[in-house]
Structure formats: structure tokens, C-alpha cells
Amino acid sequence: MPNLGGPELLIVLAVLLLLFGATRLPKLARSMGQAGKEFKEGMKDGYRAEPVEGPCPFCEVKVPADSKFCPGCGKSSDEIVAQKSREAAEKKPA
Numbered sequence: 001m002p003n004l005g006g007p008e009l010l011i012v013l014a015v016l017l018l019l020f021g022a023t024r025l026p027k028l029a030r031s032m033g034q035a036g037k038e039f040k041e042g043m044k045d046g047y048r049a050e051p052v053e054g055p056c057p058f059c060e061v062k063v064p065a066d067s068k069f070c071p072g073c074g075k076s077s078d079e080i081v082a083q084k085s086r087e088a089a090e091k092k093p094a
């Protein structure tokens with residue numbers, strides 16, 4: 001019977017940890033980093049891709065594309081974009 005004492009067991013565990021760490025940790029770190037990067041880029045894209053333009057969904061006053069607030073009701077561009085996407089989502093059935 002092989003002598004598997006504490007130190008040998010620890011070495012085996014260390015080797016297993018190294019093997020698992022070498023194959024799984026970089027993958028995990030990469031996918032986490034990628035998700036974080038895509039999330040950030042998505043936030044940026046969302047901000048750029050939805051300029052406030054056309055009529056305000058609250059008061060129908062035309063909002064200039066680069067305006068931060070509606071000149072009619074004073075709603076912020078964030079609120080207007082959110083309301084517009086909400087209305088768009090309501091129009092088309094899921």
C-alpha cells in the first residue's frame with residue numbers, strides 16, 4: 001500500500017489546483033472581462049445610438065438632437081429616450 005500521508009496529499013491537491021487553475025481560471029477571467037467590456041461598450045453604444053430627436057413623447061414639442069432637455073416640458077434626454085423605447089416596446093407585441 002502506497003504511503004499517502006499529509007504532505008503527499010497536499011502535493012496532489014496542489015497539482016490538481018494548478019491543473020484546474022491553468023485551464024479554468026483564465027477562461028473564467030476572460031469571459032468575465034469580456035462580459036464587462038461588452039457591457040461597457042453596450043452602455044456607450046446605447047447612449048450614442050439613441051440621440052434625442054423628433055417630438056418629445058410627453059409634450060410633442062420637437063427636441064433638438066443634441067439637446068439635454070426637452071424645450072417644451074423640461075424632461076431630460078434620458079427620460080425622453082426611456083419613454084420612447086417604452087412606447088416602441090408597447091407598440092410591437094412581444
Ligand SMILES: [Zn+2]
Nearest residue numbers: 056059070073
Ligand atoms: Zn417635452
